[in-house]
Amino acid sequence: MHGHRARRRFGQNFLADPRYVQRIVDAVAPAPGDRIVEIGPGLAALTAALVERAGHVTAIEIDRDLAARLRERFAPEALTLHEADALAFDYATLGNALRVVGNLPYNISSPLLFRLAAHAAQLRDVHVMLQREVVARMVAPAGSADYGRLSVTLQVVFRIERLLLVPPGAFRPVPKVDSAVARLVPLGIDAPAIADRALFDRVVQAAFAQRRKTLRNALFTLCAPETMASAGIDPGARGETLTVADYVRLANTIKATADAASAR
Ligand code: SAM
Numbered sequence: 372m373h374g375h376r377a378r379r380r381f382g383q384n385f386l387a388d389p390r391y392v393q394r395i396v397d398a399v400a401p402a403p404g405d406r407i408v409e410i411g412p413g414l415a416a417l418t419a420a421l422v423e424r425a426g427h428v429t430a431i432e433i434d435r436d437l438a439a440r441l442r443e444r445f446a447p448e449a450l451t452l453h454e455a456d457a458l459a460f461d462y463a464t465l466g467n468a469l470r471v472v473g474n475l476p477y478n479i480s481s482p483l484l485f486r487l488a489a490h491a492a493q494l495r496d497v498h499v500m501l502q503r504e505v506v507a508r509m510v511a512p513a514g515s516a517d518y519g520r521l522s523v524t525l526q527v528v529f530r531i532e533r534l535l536l537v538p539p540g541a542f543r544p545v546p547k548v549d550s551a552v553a554r555l556v557p558l559g560i561d562a563p564a565i566a567d568r569a570l571f572d573r574v575v576q577a578a579f580a581q582r583r584k585t586l587r588n589a590l591f592t593l594c595a596p597e598t599m600a601s602a603g604i605d606p607g608a609r610g611e612t613l614t615v616a617d618y619v620r621l622a623n624t625i626k627a628t629a630d631a632a633s634a635r
Contacts, residue, residue, distance in 0.1 A: 382476025386416040388541035401425035410457045410473035422449045431457045462490045474500040491528040497555040506551040513614040520579045529555040563619040571622040578610030594625045
């Protein structure tokens with residue numbers, strides 16, 4: 372692979388099939404002037420095609436050797452490279468209307484998606500390749516086996532669709548898993564209003580921490596059964612049966628109840 376030894380700890384499986392590069396970049400449909408931010412450009416399979424169509428790409432790559440190669444290959448006018456950890460990177464420095472693209476390192480995909488959700492207001496859209504099962508969790512509806520914290524946390528800020536499946540043979544080295552590409556578009560003004568985002572995240576996390584528990588038990592430290600009932604939620608239900616709208620209503624009711632109590 373171009374003399375580069377793939378590093379497992381960085382989740383390096385490089386896209387090696389030009390047909391899939393083409394399909395992914397066609398799905399992104401970059402236009403000149405778009406603010407493309409690529410996470411993990413690696414050996415530049417996607418980067419080169421993105422630069423060609425958008426004129427310029429900002430990329431975040433953690434691997435020092437790959438970063439050095441990228442600097443050699445692309446002029447600074449074509450590629451702004453941040454040699455950094457995408458999990459710790461300050462996306463606020465990149466401005467607005469960002470179009471994030473990435474064949475993500477699968478070992479960090481959930482925390483990275485949570486981070487992107489926190490920056491949704493700055494994003495125009497996100498196209499990411501992930502393990503197929505992770506994409507299934509991202510798009511899962513309430514009540515389904517794949518529905519969980521990832522589904523709720525992302526669906527409350529993004530409209531998400533699965534675009535295409537990519538087989539292991541499209542990568543080098545060949546991974547053990549199937550991959551899929553997802554598109555996430557911020558809901559913007561259509562996003563439900565969450566009174567306290569940190570509280571919402573705590574509620575969702577607790578509700579799914581032990582899937583077999585009823586909400587009464589799972590949310591024991593966060594909310595009294597009466598508060599749940601006043602939000603129209605059955606304390607005897609399990610977390611996986613609540614829709615995204617239910618979680619928003621529940622977290623907002625907990626917040627309003629706490630605010631009212633502290634005002635007394
Ligand atoms: N985009 C390339 C492609 O499609 O062939 C490479 C994809 S490879 C699955 C993941 C890339 O993300 C690697 O280049 C890896 O070094 C990089 N990476 C891994 N962890 C990272 C992190 N925390 N921050 C930024 N880049 C990371």
